[in-house]
Amino acid sequence: MASADRRHRAAVLGSPIAHSLSPVLHRAAYAELGLTDWSYERFEIDEAALPGFVESLDTTWAGLSLTMPLKRAVIPLLDSVSGTAASVEAVNTVVLTEDGRLTGDNTDIPGMVAALRERGVEKTDSAAVLGAGATASSALAALAGMCTGPVTAYVRSQERGREMRGWGERLGVDVRIADWADAEQALRAPLVIATTPAGATDALAAAVPDRPGTLFDVLYEPWPTGLAAAWADRSGPVVGGLDLLVHQAVLQVEQMTGRAPAPLAAMRRAGEAALAAR
Template sequence: MAAAHRAAVLGSPIAHSLSPVLHRAAYQALGLTGWSYDRFEVDEDALPGFLAGLDGGADAGTWAGLSLTMPLKRAVIPLLDEISDTAASVEAVNTVVLTPDGRRLGDNTDIPGIAAALHERGVDKVERAAVLGAGATASSALAALAGICTGEVTAYVRSAARAAEMREWGERLGVRVRTADWADAAEALTAPLVVATTPAGAADALADAVPERPGTLFDVLYEPWPTALAAAWSARGGAVVGGLDLLVHQAVLQVERMTGRGPAPLAAMRRAGEAALALRPT
């Protein structure tokens, strides 16, 4: 019998997460029959206790890794033994590797996942870019754009406080960031690369402002899909990278880090994700 290994995704809310579908598809394709991947509803207050339980529970020694979603990406950092430079650059951890000797190693696969998803669509360098929004995903987008955008990134935000945060992230990450008011977000759509990091529905009103010849849109949402903006973008002939692309690419890296096996089966994981989304009510 294959040795048992466990992994899981933690967050709150978590019932919608596609991570179990993607990771289980990878285990099946890689022949990892002893591996399981679950989801757990865990908020910031419950996180320390959950991690402590992994060390002393009946399954101690079988845990290999954790995927983290909101609101845990920053809350987990004080509970780790070490974090990667990538995670430290945006103060966000979405991946924890649990080593056999009990160490907790934090990493961020969102940043390389964004870059890999864009590379897959042929976007490796752009002269300028626009970011819609200013949350945690926006800072990861800026970190990815540090290696992609040779010029200025304009961030469209709703408050002076958010604008200041994005400029600070730009300074830390080595990205030239200009901020603009959300009321002027339609002008963002003329950029060669637009990264939409806003919640569902927030950018729908921009659909009517898509230019005749749009560049590339990276919309980080995957449900509902397509968003109004993504649909309008495609109708105009623009290239669209979606949230499922990001989810799959970052999960590929998580699988490889947690299992020590690779390359992870990108195509099989994407097919599993698409099939699962197709079954969800619209």
């Protein structure tokens, strides 16, 4: 970690980035930890601009948070990548070491596991994943250590199905593919992870069973989603996107600052307040 009298810098990069809650969460952590000389910003950076930005980093920088579309594009620019990040070819956290090396990690995966564990979900005998994008592959990686049986992925195209099956083979997960037209069947699984964009699962809300299992909906805005609201109405446990965002940010703060544990409760309160103000 850099010397205490140096102003430490961190930031979130992506495109679009204006909506990001990361500055709110990280700044709340700095305040709680008494890190008055730390700053956390946001930068609108696309894939073309990323190499130049990374090249410009100097010794005042501690780390970067990365969102779409940079999680894969950053990998060739790094000196090393953790096994977790390599398993899904996605880096959302870059830490600059004292000797100037750039190390990449993925805190989304352990963040998912931690968010589920917080709600009492540590093991499941099967699961369903709605969607097949980058977040879905992270979901499979999280399920690799907690699901003892098959994971059914509901997808819109054969190509997406092949991708999810390929991720399953890499991660050691028994992935079975189903058509999105049959997505209502997913809601019967003991654990449902929705990784789709806003509005994509609204039509499923009416099909939530009377005694649902656990829903993990990775969206945090708008919240609750139609599916999450219907799930809660039937007294089903719901894990939301803010839970994921906070847990992965906790791990980022710990890696970038060298201070642990990061203040989970303060970060969550800050995120809830920011969303309520929008």
